[in-house]
Amino acid sequence: MYALTAKSMKYMDEYTMDKGVPSSVLMENASRGVVNEITERFPDTNTRVLVMCGPGNNGGDGVCVARWLLHLGYSVTLYFVGDPNRTSKEFRRQIRIISSMFPDLKIYGTEDAAESLKALRSEYDVLVDGIFGTGLNRRFGNNFVKFLEYVNSKKGYKVAIDIPSGLNATTGQIMNAVFRADLTVTMGNYKTGLFFCEGRKVSGEVKVVDIGLAKRGYRDIPDRIFVCDREFFRKTKDMALIPRTEVSHKGTYGTVGIVVSPGSMMGAAMLSAKASYRAGCGLVKIFCPNKFTGFFNVSIPEAVVVPYKTDDVIGALDDFVESVDVVLAGPGMKEDATGRLIIKEILAQETPVVLDAGALNLISKNLKPFRKRKCPCIITPHVGEMARLCGEDIQVIEKNRIGFTKKFSELYRVSMVVKSDVSLVSLIKEDGTQRLYLNVTGNSGLATAGSGDVLSGVIASLIAQGNSENNSLLYGVMIHGMAADKFAVDEDSRRKMMAGDIVESIF
Ligand SMILES: NC(=O)C1=CN([C@@H]2O[C@H](COP(=O)(O)OP(=O)(O)OC[C@H]3O[C@@H](n4cnc5c(N)ncnc54)[C@H](O)[C@@H]3O)[C@@H](O)[C@H]2O)[C@@H](O)CC1
Numbered sequence: 001m002y003a004l005t006a007k008s009m010k011y012m013d014e015y016t017m018d019k020g021v022p023s024s025v026l027m028e029n030a031s032r033g034v035v036n037e038i039t040e041r042f043p044d045t046n047t048r049v050l051v052m053c054g055p056g057n058n059g060g061d062g063v064c065v066a067r068w069l070l071h072l073g074y075s076v077t078l079y080f081v082g083d084p085n086r087t088s089k090e091f092r093r094q095i096r097i098i099s100s101m102f103p104d105l106k107i108y109g110t111e112d113a114a115e116s117l118k119a120l121r122s123e124y125d126v127l128v129d130g131i132f133g134t135g136l137n138r139r140f141g142n143n144f145v146k147f148l149e150y151v152n153s154k155k156g157y158k159v160a161i162d163i164p165s166g167l168n169a170t171t172g173q174i175m176n177a178v179f180r181a182d183l184t185v186t187m188g189n190y191k192t193g194l195f196f197c198e199g200r201k202v203s204g205e206v207k208v209v210d211i212g213l214a215k216r217g218y219r220d221i222p223d224r225i226f227v228c229d230r231e232f233f234r235k236t237k238d239m240a241l242i243p244r245t246e247v248s249h250k251g252t253y254g255t256v257g258i259v260v261s262p263g264s265m266m267g268a269a270m271l272s273a274k275a276s277y278r279a280g281c282g283l284v285k286i287f288c289p290n291k292f293t294g295f296f297n298v299s300i301p302e303a304v305v306v307p308y309k310t311d312d313v314i315g316a317l318d319d320f321v322e323s324v325d326v327v328l329a330g331p332g333m334k335e336d337a338t339g340r341l342i343i344k345e346i347l348a349q350e351t352p353v354v355l356d357a358g359a360l361n362l363i364s365k366n367l368k369p370f371r372k373r374k375c376p377c378i379i380t381p382h383v384g385e386m387a388r389l390c391g392e393d394i395q396v397i398e399k400n401r402i403g404f405t406k407k408f409s410e411l412y413r414v415s416m417v418v419k420s421d422v423s424l425v426s427l428i429k430e431d432g433t434q435r436l437y438l439n440v441t442g443n444s445g446l447a448t449a450g451s452g453d454v455l456s457g458v459i460a461s462l463i464a465q466g467n468s469e470n471n472s473l474l475y476g477v478m479i480h481g482m483a484a485d486k487f488a489v490d491e492d493s494r495r496k497m498m499a500g501d502i503v504e505s506i507f
């Protein structure tokens with residue numbers, strides 16, 4: 001399943017219509033999907049439904065929904081919002097159909113202001129928003145803002161058709177007002193705006209309706225984003241990841257080498273080390289200053305501690321890097337001169353590297369060694385670290401996470417995840433092509449210190465086991481999210497989850 005921008009969605013609609021599927025059929029499919037979601041939740045036909053329609057095809061969907069609900073015996077009030085002289089062809093077609101099937105039906109909002117106001121003020125069990133969809137292209141006037149505010153203040157279950165009106169379907173920014181939905185029934189595929197900025201806050205539960213789009217059209221859309229959910233993971237994991245074999249020893253599953261600089265926070269490296277083991281690698285080595293040896297020996301006795309003298313880091317580091325299958329650097333790492341030296345040295349070697357947290361802040365000060373790196377590399381910035389890498393404010397990145405991720409990943413030819421409540425993964429393939437993925441596994445329990453350290457540990461572990469860097473990144477992100485979903489089954493468990501719990505819940 002993909003997430004598309006408004007422009008790409010329009011392309012898919014048109015591509016499908018070009019293949020011969022009439023627009024009205026797509027609309028019929030779309031509306032049936034909405035109606036099914038409503039009737040499943042409200043099977044009683046005494047349910048009072050207000051359907052609000054705008055002038056475009058989203059309004060057309062709304063009228064079609066109203067018709068089906070009337071057909072099924074529901075009590076429906078239809079309310080038009082917008083300029084009646086500027087309606088789309090499909091909208092007018094839907095109005096003709098409903099008017100001839102239900103000649104007594106009154107359409108409020110156009111004439112008779114007093115009656116319309118009365119209709120709007122009545123109580124409803126379900127309020128359906130078919131006002132604007134992907135065609136929203138400008139800010140609302142004041143009256144409209146007031147209208148939406150009033151509708152939001154009303155009691156009743158709120159259903160948005162395609163996207164909540166007022167939400168930018170591409171960026172997830174709110175124009176100047178928005179319908180706040182309990183449920184969004186979206187057409188064909190997700191819209192990117194449902195995941196970014198304010199999108200998740202205002203869409204409620206999101207359901208995708210298969211409206212019969214011609215799937216071949218997706219090939220023409222380079223900025224399509226594949227949405228990775230539990231189902232995708234379950235179906236593909238065995239194909240994507242190297243299986244575990246019974247005839248094996250610890251060498252079979254590789255060694256993760258975690259680099260700890262003198263000023264580091266030790267807990268972060270310890271969490272990464274535990275996560276690496278839980279994700280299946282054979283051995284974890286921890287390269288750390290002499291003074292930390294005791295801590296790591298006690299906190300994670302399964303790891304091999306490789307101590308170094310702080311006045312001879314680089315000599316010892318080269319041997320260490322050579323002795324492992326993948327290096328993980330950054331969790332807990334302090335941004336100081338030694339840290340900088342360490343990262344520069346690691347990037348000059350050929351062993352695959354996962355860079356996280358402190359290591360990313362270090363490279364963001366001077367990206368040259370990173371650009372010239374010899375090693376295969378994965379980076380795992382959260383939005384704040386991404387902002388530093390791009391030399392931008394967080395707010396700027398938030399507004400266009402897709403754009404910045406695409407650009408950075410392409411420019412530095414690096415596969416990366418930009419972490420957030422939904423994480424965006426960009427994979428650069430060997431031929432240089434880029435693919436984008438959105439991880440929707442995981443939950444708010446992950447918003448706890450150290451969860452990022454667990455993620456980088458998982459990714460490094462998968463690389464050590466022989467998986468490609470790209471697969472390790474993509475599946476690592478999902479394994480991490482699903483570990484959180486396994487532990488946190490309700491709100492209380494999400495509240496109490498700590499990074500250590502994620503480690504224990506891996507697989
Ligand atoms: N065949 C198709 O094209 C299909 C379209 N579908 C529906 O059609 C929607 C897209 O339809 P449209 O492209 O007609 O767009 P919309 O229905 O979202 O709105 C477009 C209309 O609103 C006006 N408008 C935009 N911003 C405004 C603002 N701030 N204030 C006042 N007016 C504003 C535009 O000028 C245009 O007249 C989708 O979201 C989906 O619900 C679905 O039925 C699936 C099939």
Ligand SMILES: Nc1ncnc2c1ncn2[C@@H]1O[C@H](COP(=O)(O)OP(=O)(O)O)[C@@H](O)[C@H]1O
Pocket residue numbers: 357382419420421422423441442443444445446447448449450451452453454455480
């Ligand atoms: N609300 C949330 N829903 C889902 N995942 C989340 C949420 N908040 C954080 N995460 C995930 O948790 C991890 C946090 O990583 P990071 O910010 O680096 O934390 P830390 O630096 O404390 O280790 C990321 O993988 C991120 O995607």
Ligand SMILES: [K+]
Pocket residue numbers: 058129130131132133160161162163164165
């Ligand atoms: K809508």
